[in-house]
Amino acid sequence: MLPRPLSQYATNPVAYNQEHSSSASAPGDRVSSLIALFPLEVVLFPGTPLPLHIFEPRYKEMIGECLAHGSTFGxxxxxxxxxSDVGCTAEIVTVTKEYPDGRLDIVTEGRKRFEVLHLNQERSFLRAEVLLIEDEPxxxxxxxxxxxxxxxxxxxxMAGAIQDLSAADQAVLSFYLAGSLPLDLDFKQKLLALRGETQRIAALTQYLEAVLPxxxxxxxxREKAGGNGHAR
Structure with missing residues (x-):
């Protein structure tokens, strides 16, 4: 389904709700209250850290409320x-720096996936009624x-990096694997929306096998280039 402008959601929220409420909701899913949204050009996975620099007034307001109430945001x-239709809640793990003008450096971590049911633009920042997503067995x-x-x-x-997976939750290992790689955002979004670890591991394996060659x-x-910067 093609995304629609936020302005259209605001003028016809019922249509958005009707279109998305039937989108493969699993029996174990739980309805959440209204949550604040932070639209970014990233895909956040559960268990994955996300550092943020908060500088816009509306997001300083939003993060301030989250800190005051100990709440998450999407x-x-x-x-x-x-x-997108599917996102992930983020918990503020720590505030690493506070600036005199109210800007903040924070570290967040992904928690629960959600599906957007209804967008709300009554505040300075975007909010949404969401359905929390649970994995199928x-x-x-x-x-x-x-x-x-x-x-x-x-x-x-190949990138000269390592990752310790010993503490990773095996039930969502796919998120730990994908979250540490600079993968295509469209693929990451697809992975986020899948309802089972078996599906995600299969999709991730297929994707990595395709890009590895x-x-x-x-x-x-790069190895052949040696020190002169040109392949021989």
Whole structure:
């Protein structure tokens, strides 16, 4: 479904609600209260950290309220027209710096996925009535998970990076793997919306297997370039 401008949601919120309320809601999903939204050109996964610099007055107001009440807010991908249908709540883990003019540096972490049911523009910042998303039952085969971890490790090695997965929640391991890689945002958004870890591990494995050949060629070219910056 193509996204619509926020202005259209505001003038016809019922239509938005009707179109999205039937979109594969699982029996275990729970209805949340109205939450604040922070549209960004990112896709946040549960368990993934997200540092933010808060400088716009409306978001200083929003974050101030979250800090005062200990509440979360929703991070949702901003599109050319409107926002995505699925986002992730973010908890403020720490305030790393406060500026004299009210700006803030904060570190947040993804918590719960949600589906937008109804957008609300009554405040200076965007809010939404959302449906919290719960995974469907099912555990991927160990072989499938091991393959995804292997591909992930190879990509990190080529980038000269490592990631400790010992503390990762195995029920949502796919989010830890995808969250540490600079993957295509469209794919990340698709992964965020999938309702089971088996589906996500399969999708992530397929995606990484598709991009790895190009990454290997690029890494090989860099090795051949040596110190002169040109492949021989």
């Amino acid at each position: 991070v949702i991908r901003a599109l050319e027209q409107g926002v 099912g555990i991927p085969a160990k072989e499938e998970t091991a393959r995804a971890v292997q591909l992930h490790s190879e990509i990190l090695t 190009k990454l290997r060629r690029s890494a090989h070219a």
